[in-house]
Amino acid sequence: MPRNKRFSASRYGPTERHMAESLVEIERQMLAGAPDKEDCECKEGMFNGLTRRNMLAGGIALGGAAFTAGQATAxxxxxxxxxxxxxxxxxxxxxxxxxDGGYGSRSQFENEVRWRYPTASLDSSWSMTPLASGHGVITPSGLHFERHHAGIPAIDPxxxxxxxxxxxxxxxxxxxxDIKRLPAVSRICFIECSGNGLTEWDEPTLKTVQGTHGLTSTSEWTGVRLSTLLEMVGLSDGAAWILAEGADAAVLTRSVPIDKAMDDAIVAYAQNGEALRAEQGYPLRLLLPGYEGNTxxxxxxxxxxxxxxxxxxxxTSKYTDLMPDGMARQFSLEMEAKSVITFPSGAMKLPRPGxxxxxxxxxxxxxxxxxVEVSTDGGxxxxxAALDGPVLPKCHTRFRIPWTWTGEEAVLQSRTVDETGYVQPTLPELVDVRGLNSVYHLNAIQSWHIAQDGEVTNVHA
Amino acid sequence: MFTRKLSLLCTLAMAATGPGIAQENSSESEPPRTVAELPERIGEYDERAPMQPPASSAQSVGDINPDNLEFGVGQPATDEQIARIDIDAMPDGRGLPPGQGTYAEGEEVYSQTCAACHGADLEGNKDIGAPKLIGGRGTLTDAKPVKTVESYWPYASTLFDYVHRAMPMNAPGSLSADEVYAVSAYVLGRADIISDDPDTTLDADTLAKVKMPNADGFVSDPRPDVGATK
Structure with missing residues (x-):
């Protein structure tokens, strides 16, 4: 029987199926009398009461109640x-x-998940990184934001x-x-969707930092420099743009300036030390450090x-920024400097002054x-603030600053400056120039209001 | 062991013929694989087998000179292999395939494959995320601009290209070139960008000549446009 038929997709999720398969494999090896160097007690309770028969009987949550050998719980x-x-x-x-079958899992007491903005279509949608609970600068691969235009393809490499x-x-x-045979490079950098914050131009709309800023994530990416591939094929005179095309049902395409392609672009097959996640482009994606995520x-x-x-x-029709005069900016590719306080942030409640x-x-x-500068009095x-090092170019940078909350109302803001001298603007400064219909590239200072009862809310201040 | 031999054979087959052909061969004897096997156990301590060094698909290794980016990796792409996936169309008409279609034919295609989502009058359906296709001219400076193919899209080639590659949602890329020319003629005709005479015909030549109302509505990126610099 093909292995994938054993635990049907209708009954089990892929994680459960994988785990069950792994357990069956371990059990098979044991029953087959795989040579043991030592007969050790640790084998006892290997399955914590979970037998293959239990699993095949089905109807129980494989990752859940099985291990308690009791009744099903959450x-x-x-x-x-x-x-x-x-x-x-x-x-x-x-x-x-x-x-766990040889591929780890997180603690059952940790529950952060991506959250999907409620677009009308499940095929064309986006999910956001829970920045509030993040630590350091690396986003766990399973929490990297997603934007799909036609679902997630399953591609055999x-x-x-x-x-x-x-x-x-x-x-x-x-x-x-072939690609894995070529000289490789790894770098840590962020990807941000230029639509990050699009709900926030006119008024504070979403409550949490996941909602307002969750379309940015940072990973270590590994692959081949695009310049390596381009030099292998040899560019003709007059080459100025490159079309990059995906193998999803949108057959998504963007044009990339050749200078960017020859500079720091990577054709990446790995993320955070392992193959790309399917939803991040497995087996191969383009990486254009600092450019808007869609590219x-x-x-x-x-x-x-x-x-x-x-x-x-x-x-043309998307990812262009409509200005108040009716003209739209095109190929606004670089993501400008931006910062946000992730703790404390929206929908939290500070338990007490301190x-x-x-x-x-x-x-x-x-x-x-x-x-990065921080204000607790609305600017x-x-x-x-202190920056955790090393500070990398085109990469999330963690900032920290001590604060004693006295119990009075406060408005927390952060403002960053990058190495070009660019200062993160306020929202009114952006709106003055761009109006309210440009949709993309909102990189304004974010404000979190702390009420006297400790409640944190998203405000325009 | 069987698995390992099989993958070795596949690797050799791929090295010799390229992945497309290897896939076709293997599909005759067995269904395409849907998952990876766990790494094989090897040796007296039951270690897991490591990944195998990836095999170059190059027919001949040739001279290896890494300093000159000569790795003996990869292989030439033939015109036929390129043509199979080279589906993009550019504003000047480059890449548009042979074929043609009329407004009347497009009306038929539209009603059968597009109207269910985009509406009988091309008005769109927000509940399912299908955008409105026509209307909105002159609204780009309004408080609520209406961005459609008619009011916003700068090139007719983009309409052809997108419909051809990604529409309809339930069967992406299923329309023939003739059908896409036809439905483009219908949408552009309904938008009063070209004639809505039933015989109005689009092909590679005429589509590239269509002047869209908002063709001059785009500027290059002027940023940084906001904020002091320190």
Missing amino acids: DAPPGAFEHRVQPDPTKEQGRTILD KTHELILHGMVDEPMRFTMD HIKWLRRLEVSDKPFMTREE FYEITGLAWSGRGKVTK ATWRE
Whole structure:
């Protein structure tokens, strides 16, 4: 029986199926009498009462009640399995190694998840990173924001290939194996959707920092420099733009200036030390550090070099910024400097006056963050925050500053400066120039109001 | 062991023929794989087998000179292989495929494949996220601008390209070039951008000549446009 038929998709999620398969595999190895170097007690309780028969009988939450050997209780959060909580973990052995099948899971007591903005279509939608609970600058791969225009394709890397053609000396195609044979590079950088904050132009709309700023995430990305591939195929005279095309049902396309492609663009196959997640473009995506997220084409299958931009749907009817005079800005590709306080932030409630470390993220698509200032009085006075190092260009940068809340009303703001000298603007400054219909590229200072009862709300201040 | 041999064979087949052909061959004997197997156990301590070094698809390795970006990796793409996925169309008409379609034919295509989402009068349906396609001219400076193909899209080639590659939602990329020319003629005719005479015909030549109302409505990025610099 094919392995994928054993645990049907209708009954089990992929995580549960994977785990169950792994357990069956472990059990099979044991029953087959796989040679043991030592007969050790640790095998006892390997399955914590979970037998293959239990699993095949179905009807129980595999990641959940199975381990308690009791009655079904609430499901564990995504990415976690529910294990029996020991009354005193110092007085009995813990669960055994590899009972997750060899690919770890998070604690059953951690529950952060991406949240989907309620677009009308599930196929074309976006989900947002829970920035409020994040630490440091790396976004866990499973919490990286998503934007899909036609769902998430499942692509076998053995059949995927990338073709480079157009104004080149020799068109070439590369299998995934080919690409992994070439000299690689890793870098940590953010990707931000230029629609991040689009609900916030006119009035404070979403309540949490996940809602207002959750379309930005940072990962370590690994792949081949696009310049390597372009030099292998050889650019013709007059080459000025490259069309990048995905293999999803939107066959999503964006035009990229050749200078960017030759500068720091990466054709990436790995994220945070492992293969890309499917929703991040597995097996291959384009990475354009500092550019708006839509240009980082996922499921990359084709790169066509040309003398002109291709004027695709995404770069004409969408991702253009309509100004008050009726003209729209096009190819506004760089993400300008931006920062936000992630703690405390919207919909939290400070339990009592006292010490709090204000912390948040700052980033710039034009280079390094050089400074972050924080105000607790709505911008009247500013103090400089400490930046966690190393500060990387085009990368989330963590800032921190101590604060004692006296119990009085306060408005918290952060303001960043990048290495070009650009200062993050206020919302009125942006709106003065761009009006209220440009949709994209809102990088204004965010304000969080602290009420006397400690409640934190999203305000325009 | 069987699995490992199989993957080795696949790798060799791919190296020899390229992944497209390897896939076709394997589909005759067995269904395409849907998941990866767990790494095989090897050796007396049951270690898991590591990843195998990826194999280059290059037919011949040739001279290796990394300093000159010669790695013996990858292979030439033939015109046929490129043509299979080279579907983009540019504003000047480059990339538009042969074929043609009339407004009347487009009305038929529209009613059968588009109207269910975009509405009988191209008015769109917000409940399912299908945008309004026509109208909105002169609203781009309003408090609530109406951005449609008619009022906002700068090039007719974009309409062709997008419909051809990604529409309809329930069967993306299923329309023939003739059908896309036809439905483009219908949408542009309904938008009063070209004639709505039933015989109005679009092909690669005429589509590239269509002047869209908002063709001159775009400027390049002037940022940084806001804020002091320190």
